[in-house]
Amino acid sequence: MPLKSDRKAGPHKKPLHLFLLVLFIFLSTAPTLAVAAPESPVEWDTRVNDLDMVEIQRLVNRMDMEIQEALPESDIKSLIVGLAKGDIPLQPGEIFNQSLQYIFREVVANSTLLAKLVVLAIICAVLHNLTGAFEKGTTGQLTHMVAYMVLVTMAVGSFGLAVQLGRDVVDKMVVFMQALLPLLLTLLVAVGGITSAAIFHPLVFITITAFGTIMKNVVLPLIFFAAVLEIVSGLSKEFQVSRMAGLLKGVAMGLMGLMSTIFLGVMAIQGVAGAVGDSLTYRTAKFATDTFIPVVGGVFSDALGAIIRSSLLMKNAVGIAGVLIIALIVVVPLVKIITMAFIYKLAGAVIQPVGEDNISDCLNALGNNLITVFAAVAMVGLLFFFTIAIVVGMGNFTVMLH
Amino acid sequence: MDVLRQLIQTIVVIVILAVFLEMLLPQGDMRRYVKMVMGLLIIVAVLQSVAGVINSDLLRDIPDVTEAPSGYHPVPLEDIMAAGQSLSDANRQEAAQQYGRGIARQVMSLAALNNDLQVVDASVQLHENTNEISGITVFCSSGVNQSPTPTTEDNAGPDGSGIQPVIISTPGADKPGGAGVQPTATEMQAASDIAGLVANFYNLQREQVHIEFQ
Known part of the structure; x- marks a missing residue:
């Protein structure tokens, strides 16, 4: 019975498209935000030095070399000042070209795996065709099964590595968010979002940690188990457990959808409530000043507003730097995973004409499951991106309501 | 699992x-x-x-x-609030400085409407918490619109510049101070007018506006 995993691959591509689209829009608009900086370079440096970025810098220093090389500035303070002043151009075209080059390099690096899989599949096909030549048919079957097991072991090994890579990425993103959010919340308090920060603090930390933990310890293992069961189903046409694999995959996908809905819903609603509360406090004070101090009552609030807006710009620059680092943390492993999925699917496609349906379906199923792993990790990155966007946007919203 | x-x-x-x-x-x-x-x-x-x-x-x-x-400890809310408040205070202080400078320029423009007195500078004192105006000091130069009096060693100021500040806390009520600079009656009247104008304009008590002669 052929495995029917192809149909399930379609919906997983949506988060990827959405993620890339949002990332593209955010990164392409970043320099426009930064050019609006009204202050002198010296003042920017002073403002950045007031912020505690030791933890973020430590995390950036601990990142892989390829991520550090991809960053325009390895010093986080220089990166933020550069983004705020518009000195660091983020060219979408260049990013796209570099991504393509990286994908190509990864495909070439994984070509060994492809070669091994194809050779083993051909051996399996030859053994399968030679079954009739043995005195007993079962001898050929046994040999074929042993070859199949070798292939599956190899495939599961690399699949396990991909899942482990995904778990590490989720862990890294959670730790980075834990370091970045205090900074963003500090800047949110500085622009007057005291209520927002007070609401966000427990909420955002608990949600991020819970989301990361569930994704790492529940969703990704479920996808792995589903993949293992699909492979086992390929061993015999008589003894199938593909329904259980489908169940596990369905639970994983459902959990992912449920978690992301709760995550976004809670964050958005709580954030708006906080922003409205903050703006109410600010507007009451502003009304009192403007009303009871004639002529010049508005001057102070205008001066404060201008300074708050420069802090807001700083907060946006920190947010963009955070998004950039999150993107780099997640993109490099995602490219590795998607390349591996491509290799599996390519191997499955190449093997199919040889006549080995079992192996072809197995490799195809592994490819589909890797795409699910890709979607799960990308979903974490996307939601963390949304978190940064909401916290940054909440500051903008608070100041806008002033 | x-x-x-x-x-x-x-x-x-x-x-x-x-x-x-x-x-x-x-x-x-x-x-x-x-x-x-x-x-x-x-x-x-x-x-x-x-x-x-x-x-x-x-x-x-x-x-x-x-x-x-991996044993990462989230930053407590109190620390975040304290850091944010510190930044906010710095912002407020900067805004107050800009506000004070802006008001001082306005005061100088108002005082310049009176041709009998030349206004040199102005400073604005603000309440620390409310940022309301607690006092305004206008610095004027004496003897500009009259024949200059030669400076002698006897009436030289403490800094040796020959200029002694004359402070009019409540124009019309207090007597002008200062040993070295003696404003004329016209200047005194002009100072009183300026103080009244500034006090009325900014909704202050007249005692809150000071005129200093240099």
Whole structure:
């Protein structure tokens, strides 16, 4: 019975498209935000030095070399000042070209795996065709099964590595968010979002940690188990457990959808409530000043507003730097995973004409499951991106309501 | 997840065993029976896992979900609030400075409307918390609109510049101070007018506006 995993691959591509689209829009608009900086370079440096970025810098220093090389500035303070002043151009075209080059390099690096899989599949096909030549048919079957097991072991090994890579990425993103959010919340308090920060603090930390933990310890293992069961189903046409694999995959996908809905819903609603509360406090004070101090009552609030807006710009620059680092943390492993999925699917496609349906379906199923792993990790990155966007946007919203 | 992991391991072992038995057994009814027995084994394994999950304490693992990974300690809200408040205070201070400078320029423009007195500078004092204007000091130069008086060593100021400040706290009420600079009656009247104008314009008490002659 052929495995029917192809149909399930379609919906997983949506988060990827959405993620890339949002990332593209955010990164392409970043320099426009930064050019609006009204202050002198010296003042920017002073403002950045007031912020505690030791933890973020430590995390950036601990990142892989390829991520550090991809960053325009390895010093986080220089990166933020550069983004705020518009000195660091983020060219979408260049990013796209570099991504393509990286994908190509990864495909070439994984070509060994492809070669091994194809050779083993051909051996399996030859053994399968030679079954009739043995005195007993079962001898050929046994040999074929042993070859199949070798292939599956190899495939599961690399699949396990991909899942482990995904778990590490989720862990890294959670730790980075834990370091970045205090900074963003500090800047949110500085622009007057005291209520927002007070609401966000427990909420955002608990949600991020819970989301990361569930994704790492529940969703990704479920996808792995589903993949293992699909492979086992390929061993015999008589003894199938593909329904259980489908169940596990369905639970994983459902959990992912449920978690992301709760995550976004809670964050958005709580954030708006906080922003409205903050703006109410600010507007009451502003009304009192403007009303009871004639002529010049508005001057102070205008001066404060201008300074708050420069802090807001700083907060946006920190947010963009955070998004950039999150993107780099997640993109490099995602490219590795998607390349591996491509290799599996390519191997499955190449093997199919040889006549080995079992192996072809197995490799195809592994490819589909890797795409699910890709979607799960990308979903974490996307939601963390949304978190940064909401916290940054909440500051903008608070100041806008002033 | 350990329960699920064990279940998957068991299922994999049972399926592999079933595949081997399928190969080793002769063709016939025995194969069907073996397949059914293996199927029953899988059902038993699944039921056993489900029973294990139901009997265990499901809420036990929930607190772990919200724990930060690898011993990372989240920054407490108090620290974030304190840091944010410190930045906010710095912003407020900067805004107050800009505000004070802006008001001082306005005061100088207002005072310049009076041609009898030349205004040199102005400073604005603000309340620390409310940023309301607590006082305004206008610095004027004396003797500009009259014939200059030669400076002697006797009336030289403490800094040796020959200029002594004259402070008019309440124009019309206080006597002008200062030993070295003696404003004329016209200047005194102009100072009084300026102080009244500034006090009225900014809704202040007249005592809050000071005129200093240099």
